[in-house]
Amino acid sequence: MxxxxxxxxxxxxxxxxxxxxxxxxxxxxxxxxxxxxxxxxxxxxxxxxxFPIRYLGLPLNTRKLSIANCEPLLHQIKSKIKSWTSKYLSFAGRQVLISTVIGGITNFWSGAFILPKECISLIDKMCNAFLWKGTLEGKYVARVAWEKVATPRKNGGLATVYEVWWERNERLHRGKFRSVDMVVKKINGLIKNKISSLRPESNRRASSLMQIWFSIIDGSS
Incomplete structure (x- = not known):
């Protein structure tokens, strides 16, 4: 002692x-x-x-925040997304992670600073790619405008996967909304036709893909 x-x-x-x-x-x-x-x-x-010095993970600076000062934020978001890409997340799962985890990180920074437009644009691109493709690599096709997905429902944005489909149907069918069952039935038919249209030399592959698709449909029903 x-x-x-x-x-x-x-x-x-x-x-x-x-x-x-x-x-x-x-x-x-x-x-x-x-x-x-x-x-x-x-x-x-x-x-x-x-300057800048770091306090509670934030860079404190006497000047307006630059894109270089936002590198820790961008790196943190990129690291989070890369850690999720190997977990085979569903669309809904990716949407929840973006709105909660990525949204929380961004809100923590934006509560102290005005983030540069370039930084916000880069964050939106990463979230958009992860939402629709599940990874940051390669190209992707967005089914709905990112502004719709990122905007809160009370402000006219989308909050659920069902609403994403609703917006898409609203846009494609001019207000004639299709139910979820009708949409799933249409998708099922399109995928079956696509698999069946494979070349004759790919019959084995087509059969395998069809079995996988049937197992997905049976598991989700």
């Missing part, structure tokens, strides 16, 4: 305390003249620092 006039602690606690960073380790001198910085460094041992 180690004792002093003010406190006592065990050797294990003393060892833990000894590993805590000191004030000099976590303090930087910023925004002063070179003479003042040199004087503080020589007297207290506190090194000089430069």
């Amino acid at each position: 180690i004792r002093t006039d003010r406190f006592s602690c065990s050797q294990a606690q003393a060892a833990l305390l000894s590993r805590l960073p000191t004030l000099e380790d976590i303090t930087k001198t910023i925004g002063l003249s070179e003479v003042e910085i040199d004087a503080i460094t020589e007297t207290c041992g506190i090194p000089a620092g430069t």
Whole structure:
């Protein structure tokens, strides 16, 4: 046991305390003249620092946030999406992750800064690619405009997968809305016709694909 006039602690606690960073380790001198910085460094041992500095994961800067300052945000979002690409997520699952996880990360930053338009555009592109393709690699075809998907339902956007289909039907069939069963039946017929239209030398492949498709339909019904 180690004792002093003010406190006592065990050797294990003393060892833990000894590993805590000191004030000099976590303090930087910023925004002063070179003479003042040199004087503080020589007297207290506190090194000089430069903007931007990081606080609670956010870059603190005296100027407007640039796209370079947003690299940690973009890297974090890209890392999250890449970690999800191998999990075979459904469309609904990807939509939930975008609205909760990616939305939470972006809101944390935008609560402190005004994000550059270029940064917002890059985030939208990554989310759009992940939503429709499940990965950031390669090309994809968006079934619905990203603005519709990203906008909250109360503001005229889409909140569920069913509403995505609703918007698509509204646009393609001029207001003559088709039920979910009708849409699924139409998709089922289109895929069956596509598989059946494979070339004769691909009969084995067509048979395998048809069995896979039947198993998907049976499992979802």
